[in-house]
Amino acid sequence: MRYLLRNCTLYTGTTVLHHHALLVQEGRIAAILPELxxxxxxxAVDGRGLSVAPGLLDLQIYGAEGQLFSVSPGVESLEALARHTFWHGTTGFMAxxxxxSLHMMHRALEVGLEFCKQQPGLLGIHLEGPYINPVxxxxHQEEFIHAPTVAEIEELLMRADGMLKMMTLAPEVATPAVVAKLRxxxxxxxxxxxxxxxAQATAGFQNGFGAATHLFNAMSGLQGREPGLVGAVYDASAAQASIxxxxxxxxxxxxxxxxxLMSERLFLITxxxxxxxxxAYRFQRQGNHFVDEQGTLAGSALxxxxxxxxxxxxxxxxxxEALRMASLYPAxxxxxxxxxxxxxxxxxxxFWLFDEDVNPVATARAGELMWHSEKSK
Known part of the structure; x- marks a missing residue:
């Protein structure tokens, strides 16, 4: 399909353009042209005076619409995530x-492969654990936490067939051999x-770790006599971190x-x-966040x-800049x-179109534009 999106403000990721139009052809951006x-x-497709920005990318999301991938790693859960994220201007997500358990991890990878054959949106699977520090x-469920072995990693990678894109693990429990296999x-x-x-975290960033997961949460903090993981993230010039x-x-x-401190190295996740x-994961909502059965802070409602x-x-x-933190930087x-x-x-x-309050009004994936409400049509 070929069309020209006009009457909108373009946040291109490098500049902000007024009185310009976006030419879309065969799923790609063919040109950005002055409207004149x-x-x-x-x-011509009327952008209705809205703003347009690159599609958002969420590299850490677990569930939506009552479907929690952590509990039910099936196609239905991924479909719920795909609908929910697309509705909110997010064209790519990482379940x-x-x-x-190893069974659940294997299942998540297998379902991811199956889902990607059916529809777009899924960028890959993010395994957050089980190779973490119980402290x-x-x-997270302590009964499943354990140290990784090369044999276990090889089994994961074989089953993943390229679907495992990101893994959160504690640098202090990952051996050089495990890190090398994953990289x-x-x-x-x-x-x-x-x-x-x-020192442990800095060594990790020097030897294969490229990012840090939800900065400040569940990690050793920055203190005067021990800068911890937070300090190492700040200090490592190539380390990126989600927040x-x-x-x-x-x-x-x-x-x-x-x-x-981090500038373009900091990116947003939900x-x-x-x-x-x-x-294994039972959550209830409290205002704008969720807690588990013990009242421990869990995921967000973002x-x-x-x-x-x-x-x-x-x-x-x-x-x-805030838009780049949810699009260009995760990319x-x-x-x-x-x-x-x-x-x-x-x-x-x-890309997505949004109003002056950053409310999503429409989303396009590979050029296929969908308005999110009858009122917007």
């Missing part, structure tokens, strides 16, 4: 399986649920301070779960548009920033 010189022989388990397979290693010392900008998992001032009363808005209204970031983590995260000629036509 845009061709008039192409189907996350927290610390669980920093948070809401050889292209798995992004993210330090998290860790009580690592500054949950809901004001509960960390104070908005902590987001602001981290942004000043860490979103849904209510569940069965299986969407990425809300996280972006929080970064603008509560952290004080420019909208263009870089995945090594997909040559295809996703920008409105640029040749890039996949994944």
């Amino acid at each position: 010189v845009a061709p008039d022989d192409v189907l 996350t399986m927290p610390t669980n 920093k388990k948070g809401a 050889e397979a292209g798995v992004i290693l993210s330090a998290g649920h860790s009580n690592a010392t500054y 949950i900008a809901d004001g509960v998992h960390c104070d908005f001032a902590s987001v602001r301070i981290s942004k000043k 860490d979103a779960v849904t209510e569940s009363q069965q299986g 969407t990425l548009p809300l996280a972006v808005r929080n970064c603008v209204e509560q952290v004080g970031l420019p909208l263009a 870089r983590v995945l090594g997909l920033d040559d295809q996703l995260g920008l409105l640029e000629t040749g890039y996949t036509a994944d």
Whole structure:
């Protein structure tokens, strides 16, 4: 399909353009043109004065619409995640399986492979555990926590067949052989649920770890005599880190301070779960977050548009930068920033339209545009 999206403000990821149009052809961005010189022989789609930005990317989400992937790793759960994220301007997501049995981990990978043959949106599976430090388990189930072995990793990678894209593990429990196996397979290693010392964490970032999971949460903190994992993240110039900008998992001032120190290395995730009363993970909602049966803080109730808005209204970031934290920067983590995260000629036509309050109104994946309400049509 070929069309021209006009009458909108374009947040391209590098600049903000007014009075420009987006030419979409065969699922890609064919051109960005001043409206005055845009061709008039192409189907015109009215952007209705809305803003347009690259599709959002969520690298850590567990459930939506009452379907928790952590408990029911099936196609139905992934379909719920796909609908929910797309509705909220998110064109790519990484379904996350927290610390669980090997059977559940294998099942998550197999279902991911099956789902990707049916429909788009899933970027891969993120295994958060079980190779973590029980001291920093948070809401994870301790009975499943254990140290990794090369044989176990090889079995995971064989079953994954490329579906395992990211793994959160504690640097202090990962042997060099385990790290090497995962990196050889292209798995992004993210330090998290860790009580690592500054030295241990720094060694991890120097030897295969490229990211950190939900900065501040379930990790050794920054202190004067022991900078911990947080200090190592700040200090490692190539380390990227996700953060949950809901004001509960960390104070908005902590987001602001981290942004000043890390700049483009900090990116947004939702860490979103849904209510569940069965299986190993049982959550109930409390305001804008979830807790487990013991009252331990678990996942968030965030969407990425809300996280972006929080970064603008509560952290004080420019909208263009907050948008990059949920699109371009996670694309870089995945090594997909040559295809996703920008409105640029040749890039996949994944984008969303939103109003002045950062509420999603429409989303396009590979150029297929869907308005989210009858009122918007």
